[in-house]
Each structure stands twice: as structure tokens, then as C-alpha cells.
Amino acid sequence: MGLPAIGSYPMPDRAALPRSCASWAIDPGRAALLVHDMQNHFVGELPTDRSPVVELVENITALRALATALGIPVVFTAEPAAQPPGQRGLAADVWGPGIGDSADAAAIIPPLTPRPGERVLANVRQNAFLRSHLGRLLRSEGRDQLIVCGVHAHLGVLLTAADAFMNDIQPFVVADAVADLSAEEHAMALRWAARSAVVCTTETLLRELLLGGGSRDVRKDA
Template identity: 30%
Template sequence: MKPAVIIIDMLYEFVKGRLKSPEAEKIIPVVKTIIEKARVKNIPVIYVADQHIPYDFELRIWGPHAMLNDLESRIIDELKPSSRDIVLYKRSYSGFRDTGLDNILKSMRVDTVILTGIHTHICVLHTAWDAFYHGYNIIVVKDAVAAFSKEDHEYALKYMEKIYGARIVDFKELMNILETEVEMQ
């Protein structure tokens, strides 16, 4: 397995702002530890972050959020990217749409994406959908993703497992996978 860790929308808007997940604060230490482990093992860490402009279609549903250059569109300080990490900006739910993510992953010969972040039932789900259609294996770390409600979270996890064949694991299981299944980077 040649994985990359994808950090989805761990932004002020979704962790502390108007569209925050009630569980967002709880997943920060888990996501942080995953990032640290990935860096030690030379596994790519890629952030995908909402940065909207006033004409984005999504704003019709959610109103203005994570607007380009606003504080709310910044990655939270606790998960600040390092100079080795990649940060991509998106204007839709999926981390793949118009971001170049697929080309980057293919150039690194990545075959598996490890998904973390917010919101399980929106941007994580749609990123998984695109990962599936681009031919990647998908791992979702269930205690490193969060949604608006427990019901939304559980529904999305079951959907990704059943429809996309995603491996739904907890943090401890992921640490074992990273030790036993990852090719040397």
C-alpha cells in the first residue's frame, strides 16, 4: 500500500465557526497524531480546504462560508501544515474537483487515500466518491472525521463502506495498518 493522508476542511469555519461540527474539537488530537505519524513514515500529507468566492453554487445552500482570504477559511492552528505538506484549495464538496489532487496522487504513485476531517456526510463523502471513481483504495478513520450529527456521521460511514468499499477503521486500527501494510516511502 502506498497511502496519502488527506485532511479535509479542518478550518476555523467548520471547527469553531457557524458551520462547525459539534464533534470537531474531539477529532483534532486524533487528526494531529495521524499527521505526525504520516510525516515520520514519509507518507504524503495533503490538506484540501474550502476557499469560496461569491459566485460559488454551494453558497446558495449554505450561505457565505470559508470565503477566500477570510479567517474562517484558514486551517486551524492546531493542525498547521508543515513546509513538506501540500495544501490545495477547493470550491466544492470534493477534494478532487478542480484541485489537481488526482494528478498529484498519481505522480506520487499513491494507491490509497486515508480520509480525515469535516464533514463526514458532505466533503468527506464526496471526496471518497471521487477517490473511488479515480481508482483509489479508501480508508476512512471514523474517529478522525465528524459531521453535524451522529446520525449524519454513521450514515456516511456506512454508505462509504457499502458503496465505495471503503475500509472504516478507528485510530488504533489505522496505526496498525501504517506499521504493517505500508510500503517504504
């Protein structure tokens, strides 16, 4: 069926966030940043000059800049173009053929074009851990915390955060650095994520990274 038409909606603010069950403190020496599926194909379905995309791109850019400054690994996922039916699997029944043959559609959006030293992983399922070496990459870098941002909140972001939790990697979902098909689905994803991840704002996470993590309870500022 492909992606539905998507309208503009406001990014959630700090007051609207669900309370996270976990109270992990972010540590730049333990964290990696995952930018999930910020490709022309997906971001182009959103209203690119309005909320939530304006804030989405600005906030991911800020997270990436600080991650780079602090030596935090930056990892992008990207759905491959021209997936054969055997690789696409059941996703074809629900979402159609995917990106198709267009290399431009499969590319990361220009403001976030990956740089030397940043990793790009092929993402053949919404869960970035599935059929990829993300887990092995994190272990090789000595990272057991994962900051998750990108699209779509109730699909790839939520599934990836849940799988991180199942693999004893502490997930941090950045509420205003993800976007979704609607405000309702965005809010639903944050409620579910809060059961097994720290859900916080970009501002809070940037501040905590600059402070070096410490013993502060992120839930108080989320």
C-alpha cells in the same frame, strides 16, 4: 442558509462501525493522507472543547505525525475565502456565501497548521477531487490509496472517498477522525462509505501503518 447549530455528540467506537465491503490493507508506500477542510470557519461551528472535536483533532494529529514519520504525503484541502458567485455556483443556493472575506476563518485550525512539504489545495466543492489537481498529485507521488479525515463526514469526506473509488484509488475513511453536523449524519456517512471504502478507527489504521500493511484484513479490526 449557512451551517446549522451543532451540538456535542460522542465519537463512534469500533463496535459501532459498519462492516466494510472492501478488505484492502493499508500500505505506507502507497498511501496519502488527506485532511479535509479543517478550517476555523467549519471547526468553529462545532463545540471545540467537547466531543467530537476533541477526539477529531487528537486523532488527525496522530495520523499526521505517523504519516510524516513514514514519508506518507500529507495534503490539506481548504475552501477559499471570498469566492465570487461564479466560483461558488450552486453551493451558494444551499450553504450561502461560504467563508466570506476573512482570512482567519479560512485558515486551517492552529493545531494542524500546514508545515513545509505539506500540500494545501483550494477546495471549491466538497469533493476534494473536483476542480483541483488532487488526482494528478497522487499519481505523481505514486499513491493509489487515500486516507480521508476531517469535516464534514456526510459531505466532503463521503464525496471525496466515493470519487477516489471511482478513480481506482482505494479510500480509507477514519471513523473517529471525521466529524459531522450530528451523530446521525456521522453514522449515515460511515454506512455509505463502507460500501466503497474501508471504514476503520484511528487506532486500527495507525497499527496497520506501523505493520506496513501486510495481508491483514482491516475489516476484522474496524
